[in-house]
Amino acid sequence: MATVELTLKSLEGPVDPDWCPGCGDFGVLKSLKEAIVELGIPPHEVLVVSGIGCSSNLPGFIHAYGVHSLHGRALPVATGAALANHALHVVAVGGDGDGYGIGMAHFIHAMRRNLNLTYIVMDNEIYGLTTGQASPTTTEGHKTKSTPRGNVEKPVQPLALALASGATYVARGFSGEPKHLTRLVAGAIAHKGFSLVDVFSPCVTFNKVNTYPWFKERVYKLEDGPYDPADLMAAMEKSLEFEPRIPIGLLYRKEKPTYEDTEPVLEKGPLVDQPLGLGREVFGELLAETM
Amino acid sequence: MATEITIGIAGAAGDGLDRTGDTLARTAARLGLHLYTYNSYQSLIRGGHTWLRLRLSEEKVDNHGDHLNVLVALNQDGIERHAREVEPGGAIVYNGSRFKCDPALVPDGVTLVPLPVPELTAGLGKIQPVMQNTAALGALLHLVGFDLDVTADILHETFKKKGQEVIDQNVGVLRAGHRHTAAKFPALGYRWQFSRKRRPVVTGNLMVALGAVAGGCKFYSAYPMSPASFILHWLAAHSEKVGVLVKQAEDELAVVNLAIGAGHAGARAMCATSGGGFALMSEAIGMAGMIETPVVIVNVQRGGPSTGLPTKTEQGDLNQALGASQGDYPRVIIAPKDAADCFHTAVEAFNLAETFQLPVIIISDLLLGEHRSTVDPEAVSSQVPIERGEWVDALSPDDAQNGGYKRYALTPSGISPRARPGREGLIYVSGTDDHDEHGILISDEHTNPAIRRKMHEKRMRKMEGVRARLQPAVLEGRADAEVTLIGWGSTWSVIHEAAEQLDRAGLATNQLHFKYMHPFHGDAARAILQRCKRTIVVENNFTGQFARHLRAESGFTVDHVLTRYDGEPFEPAWIAERVRGLVAGRPVDLEVQEHEAREMAYHHVRIHMQDRARPARLRRVPGPAYGEPVWAVELVNRADGRPEGMLVIGASTGAGYGWHPAAPSLLGETSSAIFESSVGLPAGADGNGVPAKRVH
Numbered sequence: 001m002a003t004v005e006l007t008l009k010s011l012e013g014p015v016d017p018d019w020c021p022g023c024g025d026f027g028v029l030k031s032l033k034e035a036i037v038e039l040g041i042p043p044h045e046v047l048v049v050s051g052i053g054c055s056s057n058l059p060g061f062i063h064a065y066g067v068h069s070l071h072g073r074a075l076p077v078a079t080g081a082a083l084a085n086h087a088l089h090v091v092a093v094g095g096d097g098d099g100y101g102i103g104m105a106h107f108i109h110a111m112r113r114n115l116n117l118t119y120i121v122m123d124n125e126i127y128g129l130t131t132g133q134a135s136p137t138t139t140e141g142h143k144t145k146s147t148p149r150g151n152v153e154k155p156v157q158p159l160a161l162a163l164a165s166g167a168t169y170v171a172r173g174f175s176g177e178p179k180h181l182t183r184l185v186a187g188a189i190a191h192k193g194f195s196l197v198d199v200f201s202p203c204v205t206f207n208k209v210n211t212y213p214w215f216k217e218r219v220y221k222l223e224d225g226p227y228d229p230a231d232l233m234a235a236m237e238k239s240l241e242f243e244p245r246i247p248i249g250l251l252y253r254k255e256k257p258t259y260e261d262t263e264p265v266l267e268k269g270p271l272v273d274q275p276l277g278l279g280r281e282v283f284g285e286l287l288a289e290t291m
Numbered sequence: 292m293a294t295e296i297t298i299g300i301a302g303a304a305g306d307g308l309d310r311t312g313d314t315l316a317r318t319a320a321r322l323g324l325h326l327y328t329y330n331s332y333q334s335l336i337r338g339g340h341t342w343l344r345l346r347l348s349e350e351k352v353d354n355h356g357d358h359l360n361v362l363v364a365l366n367q368d369g370i371e372r373h374a375r376e377v378e379p380g381g382a383i384v385y386n387g388s389r390f391k392c393d394p395a396l397v398p399d400g401v402t403l404v405p406l407p408v409p410e411l412t413a414g415l416g417k418i419q420p421v422m423q424n425t426a427a428l429g430a431l432l433h434l435v436g437f438d439l440d441v442t443a444d445i446l447h448e449t450f451k452k453k454g455q456e457v458i459d460q461n462v463g464v465l466r467a468g469h470r471h472t473a474a475k476f477p478a479l480g481y482r483w484q485f486s487r488k489r490r491p492v493v494t495g496n497l498m499v500a501l502g503a504v505a506g507g508c509k510f511y512s513a514y515p516m517s518p519a520s521f522i523l524h525w526l527a528a529h530s531e532k533v534g535v536l537v538k539q540a541e542d543e544l545a546v547v548n549l550a551i552g553a554g555h556a557g558a559r560a561m562c563a564t565s566g567g568g569f570a571l572m573s574e575a576i577g578m579a580g581m582i583e584t585p586v587v588i589v590n591v592q593r594g595g596p597s598t599g600l601p602t603k604t605e606q607g608d609l610n611q612a613l614g615a616s617q618g619d620y621p622r623v624i625i626a627p628k629d630a631a632d633c634f635h636t637a638v639e640a641f642n643l644a645e646t647f648q649l650p651v652i653i654i655s656d657l658l659l660g661e662h663r664s665t666v667d668p669e670a671v672s673s674q675v676p677i678e679r680g681e682w683v684d685a686l687s688p689d690d691a692q693n694g695g696y697k698r699y700a701l702t703p704s705g706i707s708p709r710a711r712p713g714r715e716g717l718i719y720v721s722g723t724d725d726h727d728e729h730g731i732l733i734s735d736e737h738t739n740p741a742i743r744r745k746m747h748e749k750r751m752r753k754m755e756g757v758r759a760r761l762q763p764a765v766l767e768g769r770a771d772a773e774v775t776l777i778g779w780g781s782t783w784s785v786i787h788e789a790a791e792q793l794d795r796a797g798l799a800t801n802q803l804h805f806k807y808m809h810p811f812h813g814d815a816a817r818a819i820l821q822r823c824k825r826t827i828v829v830e831n832n833f834t835g836q837f838a839r840h841l842r843a844e845s846g847f848t849v850d851h852v853l854t855r856y857d858g859e860p861f862e863p864a865w866i867a868e869r870v871r872g873l874v875a876g877r878p879v880d881l882e883v884q885e886h887e888a889r890e891m892a893y894h895h896v897r898i899h900m901q902d903r904a905r906p907a908r909l910r911r912v913p914g915p916a917y918g919e920p921v922w923a924v925e926l927v928n929r930a931d932g933r934p935e936g937m938l939v940i941g942a943s944t945g946a947g948y949g950w951h952p953a954a955p956s957l958l959g960e961t962s963s964a965i966f967e968s969s970v971g972l973p974a975g976a977d978g979n980g981v982p983a984k985r986v987h
Contacts, residue, residue, distance in 0.1 A: 065712035066720035080552020109541040272557040276507030283673035290491040
């Protein structure tokens with residue numbers, strides 16, 4: 001069949017997003033599509049893997065291969081797929097509850113491996129699909145359905161965790177800054193290694209604290225000032241900055257061999273293209289080891 | 292009758308018992324003998340009691356049997372615990388310069404072979420304590436009539452990397468042990484026909500791993516968990532050679548999802564764990580069923596519940612495998628019967644997983660996974676069928692006209708041809724929410740009961756296709772038997788041997804063994820069982836999980852369920868004895884047996900007495916003060932044999948009723964009786980005829 005021209009339109013999924021009007025996730029979806037167009041990646045070479053949550057519905061809304069997996073398990077499913085076929089561009093997506101709550105262990109360990117995959121977290125500081133409970137990134141004092149007297153737990157610091165865990169591309173975007181976000185996402189997909197883009201993606205229905213205006217007042221772009229994303233300690237400092245201003249942009253980037261680069265079995269190409277089974281000779285040698 | 296021998300090696304973890312057992316096993320295998328070894332080790336790096344039994348035979352053996360012919364004791368504890376089990380005509384080999392063997396422990400007709408290890412190793416350089424094992428091995432080779440040079444060759448190979456000096460030392464000690472024993476003791480009189488046919492010595496875990504890679508496994512993920520870890524170790528060590536990517540992950544949640552991700556991308560993927568890890572995997576196994584991703588999950592069962600018995604065997608996870616994950620979804624559960632079957636089961640698992648696009652669970656167990664046995668090299672092969680199922684490589688004109696590729700096309704077989712992510716024109720999304728033929732969700736606000744019904748039926752329809760491919764269980768042995776022994780998975784051989792023992796002794800017995808747990812040939816099973824006279828399920832768990840499954844699937848209720856759940860595997864005579872009892876109308880005796888009371892006493896000695904004592908005499912006596920009969924266990928000092936006191940153990944409940952230190956004057960038979968009366972036991976009572984046995 002004739003290859004369809006790669007446009008935002010051609011990347012539309014079979015169904016329209018079921019997000020609430022005004023949801024920050026629309027901006028993330030658009031940025032992801034723009035980044036794919038900008039990078040010229042054929043959509044069939046993209047695999048978008050999500051967990052469960054409002055934002056995890058995203059794979060259905062984009063014309064690319066996708067797995068809408070279990071709550072918290074986007075990263076291991078994405079990792080398995082990326083290792084099985086490293087010719088694919090694997091993008092994991094999900095929310096803060098999915099990635100930083102139930103999936104937290106996978107988040108840390110996936111970054112330690114420096115796999116060549118991109119993880120976009122639509123961080124709205126609330127559980128939206130379950131109608132408004134405190135999430136791992138809910139700010140202190142925030143009254144939610146599950147914290148009626150105000151949240152007493154410190155929010156997770158995903159960027160600091162990413163830096164400490166070995167992610168080699170760490171960025172933060174904001175749905176209210178779509179062009180800026182597209183640059184970050186395109187940079188993440190183009191990056192060889194584990195890239196994290198944590199996106200402030202306001203929930204207009206269940207989070208009445210961290211709203212568009214709330215973020216607008218606070219965010220500033222790192223690239224507007226003197227800032228070197230090669231400096232890990234500077235990045236660490238920026239990753240913890242939240243009040244009164246919040247930096248967005250590329251905090252850190254480092255070129256480093258990926259997991260796929262160092263796995264000898266992948267030297268012969270993607271696993272899915274390698275021959276199956278054992279030859280008589282190898283089989284005989286394996287048996288001989290036991291005699 | 293084939294000549295056979297069972298050799299037990301007893302010691303503590305860290306005594307080098309594994310290496311010694313391995314060398315002996317390889318020697319026997321190179322001589323052309325069959326072997327089966329069972330290691331009842333504990334979850335300790337050093338210390339504890341480890342007991343390795345090797346059954347060596349001219350014929351195929353697949354369980355450790357009922358006998359003990361030669362004991363090799365690597366420590367004092369090993370002598371004390373096992374000396375009394377050695378059968379007449381046998382021998383006990385130990386380091387005489389370090390350990391003593393109380394003649395009272397030794398049955399008549401058993402030869403004591405104490406080895407003067409320092410004398411034997413003089414002039415061979417600095418000797419490590421584990422060298423006593425090599426000396427014992429040399430002695431053993433003479434006693435049982437094995438070829439010294441074969442073992443010497445194996446030591447050469449084993450220590451090749453450590454240099455000539457180490458080789459010379461080991462072979463020197465081996466020869467010294469042999470020479471010394473040959474000069475002082477006659478051989479035990481075994482007449483072997485050594486075929487010298489070389490056979491692999493394998494474990495079930497190795498066979499699963501080898502079968503998997505022969506069958507095209509490309510991706511393996513795991514989290515360390517006994518007793519499945521060997522599969523990880525072997526595949527990791529051979530990863531490049533066999534072309535499988537091995538990934539250790541942070542937990543079993545990651546493990547199974549990694550495998551599913553790889554399977555979804557088109558690689559044959561497997562993971563293995565034990566019951567606890569399998570529990571964590573449950574949700575994702577249901578996901579594999581829902582998104583129709585092939586994946587193979589191995590559960591090498593160990594004693595449960597919870598962390599349970601990490602180093603002991605059990606068949607306790609059948610319910611879990613059948614009940615894993617929420618909802619109904621297609622899955623296959625296979626329980627291989629022996630090591631060679633593990634190989635073929637792994638091959639079959641991948642073919643079923645890919646043909647029917649579903650999770651396949653292999654249920655093995657510690658016994659099958661870790662025991663070593665010989666397999667005939669002809670029993671396994673690299674030339675195995677690899678069936679990858681139906682695939683789509685390009686968009687059909689029909690689909691092009693109808694909204695694109697239908698990943699979940701509704702078909703008569705339930706199988707929807709797969710497309711590999713990365714293929715042009717076939718883009719789809721797999722969702723764990725229920726979905727339509729294209730994969731578009733029908734959950735939430737777009738719920739569609741009609742599509743849900745047909746999609747659910749499509750998925751479940753695949754089970755009929757699977758069932759048609761699986762062989763129903765068949766009756767083995769005589770058709771006119773009085774007793775039919777029924778089992779599943781790893782117990783095939785031990786039940787087989789029990790049936791033979793019973794049959795030979797005049798109780799006509801046959802066997803019905805099940806490998807395919809799900810889908811299950813319930814009608815075929817019922818047709819067979821209805822013609823059987825007395826049916827007994829034999830399984831390694833408390834509740835009789837398989838008997839219940841059999842009833843659910845076939846509508847047939849067996850006459851008896853014979854269970855074992857103490858962490859130990861069955862032995863043929865153990866089964867045969869209880870089957871005879873059941874046939875005679877005697878329920879299984881659940882009272883604390885003498886050897887069990889002794890094991891309980893050992894536990895007390897280890898925890899509360901720093902191992903300074905050992906149980907000597909045990910008597911089962913009435914215990915009016917305790918409301919049940921009791922075992923009165925006399926403990927004596929290990930060093931000088933003086934009485935340390937008496938331990939009172941409930942013969943029904945197993946309760947520890949207390950420890951009564953001995954007064955220094957309490958020595959001998961009479962004083963012991965006086966002492967018993969002083970702790971509330973009738974003086975001089977013996978246990979004969981004490982009623983109140985708790986029964987099953």
